[in-house]
Amino acid sequence: MENSGPMQSFCTWLLVLYQMSIHHLAVVHENAKIGAHVTIGPFAVIGEHVSIGDGCEISPHVVIDGWTEIGAGCKFLTGAIIGSPPQDLKYKGEETRVVIGNNCVFREYVTINRGTVGGGGITRLGNNCLLMAYSHVAHDCQIGNHVIFANSAAPGGHVVVEDFAMIGGLVGIHQFVRIGAHSIVGGCSGIPQDVPPYMMVVGDRAKVYGLNSVGLKRRNFSEESIKALHKAHRILFRSKLSIKHAVEQVKAEIQGCAEVDYLIAFIEQSQRGICRGASKEK
Template sequence: MADARIHPSAIVEDGAQIGPDVTIGPFCVIGPQVRLARGVELKSHVVIAGDSSVGEETVIFPFASIGQDPQDLKFRGEDTRLEIGARNRIREYVTMNPGTEGGGGVTRIGDDGLFMAGSHVAHDCQIGDRVILVNSVAVAGHCHLGDDVIVGGLSGIHQFVRIGRGAMIGALSMVTADVLPFGLVQGPRAHLDGLNLVGLKRRGASRAEIAELRKLLAELTQGAFRDHARALSGQEHGDMATEMLDFILGPSDRSFLKPL
């Protein structure tokens, strides 16, 4: 803690591990099992509890509540943890909970994410890199969000839902089933509305790759996703199309969002 800058009004409990160049602002409360890596900045009024680790250069803004007990009535105080990666931006009033014994015991947040004001990540979620949760998004327990997912404001993600890499969820959507990689989903009871073309182009997908994904999506939506995916999986595909097929055939018993 010798290199850390800690405001005199902050409370850092014995046992907390504070890395070099950490800044802890006014009225923050840091629990005894917390680990803050190099360059972490807590603006003010941040509370971090439980067995929680925060990666390098992550910035947490006022009134965020990190690592408090899961909002799960089955939780009985068992030893579980929250792991937050590097260079995240966690804005005002964000809440992130650790795992539960029944869900694997750990909630993981990847690197370089943006969690806007009032968003929530529940117990046992696995969140990839460069994920953006816009204001007041609620991600329920046991969800998996792949890399580069964007979830629009005031959206809700049902527990156990998987959202594939590069998918975009429009604002005010309620997502109750799995979302294909690179999919575009929107609606009060969300439905699949094609591909996330903006996201694909931003990540450098070629015209050929996008055309292949469009063709694959058209074939998949002719009936049951898994049946069509099994039939198509034996054929030769590009990397993105293969990723979509692997996602569909992955370990999940949930249905998929489809076009209206």
């Protein structure tokens, strides 16, 4: 005879409890959804509307609140605060969210704010991201996959960071900026404009200083693509041409390379303008 009703519910509850390890000093709301094999350390606080995927590890003194959805295999180290209200004066307590993918690591005292109604309502992070100590993700940011934030990196609201981008320590990113895929932002930089994909930028008002050749090789980009990107870099960021004329020259001289096509499309779609290099030809 199959179990049903209260007995089945009780058995299901026992099974879920057995699959979790929640310290008796943790505060977990009864309505929170906790996956299998999740560990929650002492003095951690898990709010009512939180959903945590299988295999996550929640260290002591972590706070996960708000309408927050977390995928499987994520790790939150001491003091991380996830899903707190946005630092936006227009926010009036609306039901907005943080959505985090799988296998992300959030080091000590990372903070992530949920979205705002005006920004689409969701702050989103993809899979396999690493956010080092004290880094901050503001409201409505859209962070891709395999993104790394070094210590105290801080994108403002509505920032887009594409896949495999690396943000150095103590970097401040202006609201609504886009950080292109496979790019690197050097430490202590200020980013007021979009960072083109595949490039390295650095500076108080950051400028492009090279192609991320090492990163592209590590990610198995072809020699032909890297060579084409080098040529596009010289035209776009090391010539005396205006950005409009540089783009036209790249289109005329480099064809059939998907990476260069994406670089040009990124530049043409930019709303804030792009970080550029020195005007002197090299």
